[in-house]
Amino acid sequence: MAQSLAKEFTKGLWAEIPPFRLVLGLCPVLAVTKSVENGIGMGVATTFVLVFSNLLISLLRNVIPSKVRIACYIVIIATFVTIVELVMQAYTYELFLKLGIFIPLIVVNCIVLGRAEAFASKNGPVLSVADGLGIGLGFTLSLAALGAVREFLGNGTLTIWEGLPVFEMGAGFLPFKFMIEAPGAFVGLGLMLCLMNLIGKK
């Protein structure tokens, strides 16, 4: 039991890490990774939704009729997204403004629906939570990594919390503005994917 738990948890961190191994849910990845801070915020919000929707869906997996299952999953996911939205609006208002419409758009993030359909609908609640946590953590790490690359090259800083940079390049550093603009997101993700392929060749 403990072994399979660990397996489901760790697969999200490398073997099936989104969005590199599972090329799903690209929109938030490209849009919010202008800085590490935004990336982590988005990742944590998605993880919360993933864990709780996985839990509820796996508890209800024998109750939900298979013909209308997708609609049921979407309603469950949308409920948790609304919770995240309201909580973020109340406690982390600045981040809420920065992420904008990408918070309600977690509903249509294919990763969440994908895990519900591929995993939570077939497995027990404990395993499903482990799966959600693993995939969510992997997603957060990917977002933070891409955010770090883009923020470092495009702005010369690394920010983890509340706009206070933990690291700043000297005044002589010429920021590579391209990286925090739209094209930099595509190119940055494409090259990181290439790097992952180089390291982890099957």
Place this chain on the structure above:
Amino acid sequence: MGDLFVLAISCIFINNILLAQFLGNCPFLGTSKKMETAVGMAMAVVFVLVLAGLITWVLDIYLLKAFNLEYLRTVSFILVIASLVQFVEMFLKKSIPGLYAGLGIFLPLITTNCAVMGVCLINIKEEYTFVEAAVSSFAYAVGFGLALILFAGVRERINLARVPKPLQDTSIGLVTAGIIALTFMSFKGMV
């Protein structure tokens, strides 16, 4: 009238939904390997996006805002879009089989296309009037189709090129998309 034209141009080119706002990227990469699928997806999106944009606008103004139910926006929008897609699918199957055969498999995919939900939310956030919402929905959808078809054209040529192994498939696709996004950036400052 002039304002609406400016709005349309800015939605198609400057704030292109795929390349500047990053919405709908999963179908962008998924259906752009062949020109045919790209055209099918683009048409399906235009069709559904305009309908969804108008219906969610009416829903938001006359139901959610009127009864102070804004917190139900996410849930109700996704339900409307999902059922709209189902309904459109059934309607086309029965009355316009030719169009259904063309759009067929792309329709159900649109439910999880965040471009649709995204544009509906943008329409509300920018507080557009009904006509503006209609124009912006249509223009965003046209921008989606334009970028998707351009990208599919480029990708068909890439298939003929010799790409280094680690860069193959999605990786080179993303880098190409980045270069196309760069060209779209030059539209900035046009309006």
